[in-house]
Amino acid sequence: MYGNDFSAPDDAPGGGLLGEVEAAEAALREAAARARRGGPAPDEDLEAYFADVIDADQKIEPRDWMPEAYRKTLIRQIAQHAHSEIIGMQPEGNWISRAPSLKRKAILLAKVQDEAGHGLYLYAAAETLGISRDELVELLISGRQKYSSIFNYPTLTWADVGAIGWLVDGAAIVNQVPLCRCSYGPYARAMIRVCKEESFHQRQGYEILHTLAHGTPGQKAMAQDAIDRWWYPSLAMFGPPDGDSTHSAQSMAWKIKRFSNDDLRQRFVDMCVQQAEILGLRIPDPDLRWNDERQGYDYTQPDYDELLQVIKGNGPCNRQRMEHRRRAHADGAWVREAAAAYAAKRAEKNKEKVAA
Amino acid sequence: MNGPFDFVLSLGDDALIAAQRLGEWTSRAPEMEEDIALANIALDQLGAARLLLTYAGELEGAGRDEDALAFLRDDREFHNCLLVELPNGDFAVTMAKLFFLSAYQLPLYTALAGCADERLAAIGAKARKESAYHLDHASLWVKRLGDGTEESHRRMQAAVDEVWPYTHELFAADPAAPVDPATLRADFDATVSAVLDEATLTRPADGWMPGGGRDGMHSEHLSFLLAEMQVLHRAHPGAKW
Numbered sequence: 001m002y003g004n005d006f007s008a009p010d011d012a013p014g015g016g017l018l019g020e021v022e023a024a025e026a027a028l029r030e031a032a033a034r035a036r037r038g039g040p041a042p043d044e045d046l047e048a049y050f051a052d053v054i055d056a057d058q059k060i061e062p063r064d065w066m067p068e069a070y071r072k073t074l075i076r077q078i079a080q081h082a083h084s085e086i087i088g089m090q091p092e093g094n095w096i097s098r099a100p101s102l103k104r105k106a107i108l109l110a111k112v113q114d115e116a117g118h119g120l121y122l123y124a125a126a127e128t129l130g131i132s133r134d135e136l137v138e139l140l141i142s143g144r145q146k147y148s149s150i151f152n153y154p155t156l157t158w159a160d161v162g163a164i165g166w167l168v169d170g171a172a173i174v175n176q177v178p179l180c181r182c183s184y185g186p187y188a189r190a191m192i193r194v195c196k197e198e199s200f201h202q203r204q205g206y207e208i209l210h211t212l213a214h215g216t217p218g219q220k221a222m223a224q225d226a227i228d229r230w231w232y233p234s235l236a237m238f239g240p241p242d243g244d245s246t247h248s249a250q251s252m253a254w255k256i257k258r259f260s261n262d263d264l265r266q267r268f269v270d271m272c273v274q275q276a277e278i279l280g281l282r283i284p285d286p287d288l289r290w291n292d293e294r295q296g297y298d299y300t301q302p303d304y305d306e307l308l309q310v311i312k313g314n315g316p317c318n319r320q321r322m323e324h325r326r327r328a329h330a331d332g333a334w335v336r337e338a339a340a341a342y343a344a345k346r347a348e349k350n351k352e353k354v355a356a
Numbered sequence: 357m358n359g360p361f362d363f364v365l366s367l368g369d370d371a372l373i374a375a376q377r378l379g380e381w382t383s384r385a386p387e388m389e390e391d392i393a394l395a396n397i398a399l400d401q402l403g404a405a406r407l408l409l410t411y412a413g414e415l416e417g418a419g420r421d422e423d424a425l426a427f428l429r430d431d432r433e434f435h436n437c438l439l440v441e442l443p444n445g446d447f448a449v450t451m452a453k454l455f456f457l458s459a460y461q462l463p464l465y466t467a468l469a470g471c472a473d474e475r476l477a478a479i480g481a482k483a484r485k486e487s488a489y490h491l492d493h494a495s496l497w498v499k500r501l502g503d504g505t506e507e508s509h510r511r512m513q514a515a516v517d518e519v520w521p522y523t524h525e526l527f528a529a530d531p532a533a534p535v536d537p538a539t540l541r542a543d544f545d546a547t548v549s550a551v552l553d554e555a556t557l558t559r560p561a562d563g564w565m566p567g568g569g570r571d572g573m574h575s576e577h578l579s580f581l582l583a584e585m586q587v588l589h590r591a592h593p594g595a596k597w
Binding site: 100106 | 372382389390392422423504505511584587589594597
């Protein structure tokens with residue numbers, strides 16, 4: 001593999017978050033090393049046992065009893081995350097054939113390949129909850145499960161590849177770093193691995209923008225235009241404001257979620273402002289300013305009506321993304337059937353060999 | 357062909373155009389594992405292309421780097437074989453192309469690894485390991501599709517029939533080259549026959565033998581491929597990316 005040979009620039013962002021991922025990984029090892037209770041006593045209330053494990057900051061594992069609603073919430077969330085990785089290959093894949101240098105083409109190919117890997121890894125995590133990948137893929141294709149709204153926006157220029165790396169992957173990391181400490185073991189472990197690679201992708205996106213912002217006037221304008229278009233959709237990735245978020249309270253009690261949508265959004269804004277300054281690019285919010293009292297930036301909220309429309313299927317690319325996914329799945333059906341038939345024939349032959 | 361520059365350039369072009377076609381599969385593969393595999397192979401081909409084009413630029417001595425060679429030549433100046441520029445078609449056509457390409461590249465890179473030119477030997481040593489993986493992957497799919505369902509058998513045979521004529525160009529004799537492609541034919545034939553037999557597929561008869569790629573005489577497909585590949589680079593002359 002040539003894809004991961006590329007080093008990141010020294011002044012790139014992501015260092016602090018990566019440190020948190022590593023801390024979460026260490027905490028996970030510690031929790032695993034602490035002798036966990038072997039299981040509920042014969043006469044113990046299962047719900048009380050489950051609550052005990054969560055309170056002790058230990059991990060729920062696939063064989064453990066869990067409330068049905070906890071299982072369903074996790075399936076929904078992990079599946080949506082997996083679907084997002086798979087649909088997310090499209091907007092960036094759109095530029096592989098036109099990448100402006102061979103090095104950038106290689107980096108982008110490697111990144112999109114990583115996303116497919118994340119999708120697989122997350123489907124595997126969801127499967128530990130008792131649902132099959134085929135069922136989940138069917139739920140995506142039939143539109144009954146969602147993927148991240150951000151991938152319904154088009155990639156119109158090369159700079160969009162940089163903006164997706166810096167802003168979209170950046171928002172994803174801010175969202176996902178706390179999930180490295182989520183109460184469900186397989187999801188927490190998946191997130192540690194995913195976050196490390198995402199952090200790398202974010203640096204690469206930042207590097208693309210940095211090069212453009214210090215290039216020709218045409219390149220700099222291209223970079224600014226991309227940020228102007230991706231800023232608010234990226235802010236909207238954190239979900240509706242806390243008052244309107246339906247799943248939040250229960251998810252926080254179960255330690256699936258650890259921070260509110262608005263807390264994470266604030267953290268993302270604070271992180272981006274400094275990085276935009278280094279890039280020499282402008283965040284498209286005239287009301288963005290430091291609030292000394294709160295020790296954070298005041299900013300203009302994204303348009304949540306627009307977010308709602310995109311979630312409902314009415315964003316710029318919803319139809320295109322779904323059609324693309326459905327077509328790939330349908331066009332590949334004969335290949336999957338062939339692979340299954342071939343495997344069955346081989347198994348039959350092996351059986352004959354063993355019998356003879 | 358004349359001289360090592362043309363030879364190295366033609367191998368670099370093979371790998372570059374193959375990578376470009378494989379990259380088109382991204383997010384379109386029949387299953388997720390295959391999306392990863394095709395991207396992986398595309399990356400390998402692109403990696404080899406970068407090494408070969410960089411070296412070709414040095415041999416030429418005119419200051420052209422990998423990007424100048426990839427983005428600023430027209431189709432009449434490309435020396436790739438026709439096989440790699442053919443459209444992807446269905447999955448069977450893609451696998452037939454990859455199978456024939458890797459059955460040629462594996463003995464080619466293996467021979468290069470032992471040639472007198474140190475740079476080429478190093479590139480060959482690196483690339484042959486990847487080619488072995490590509491050949492393995494494509495062979496397995498040729499067998500799965502050939503010996504899978506009736507439908508997949510029909511498609512795989514049609515793909516082999518369609519692509520086969522383009523393999524002859526790969527072995528045109530070039531005694532002056534660091535590795536004469538004509539010497540790779542026996543190895544290629546042995547690999548291909550064994551896999552096609554196991555896949556219950558028939559090796560097509562030799563007849564039509566299209567060629568010209570090595571001399572910059574391409575199919576109508578290449579110009580479109582280059583238009584897409586080069587559009588952004590050419591729109592910003594002299595820019596860094």
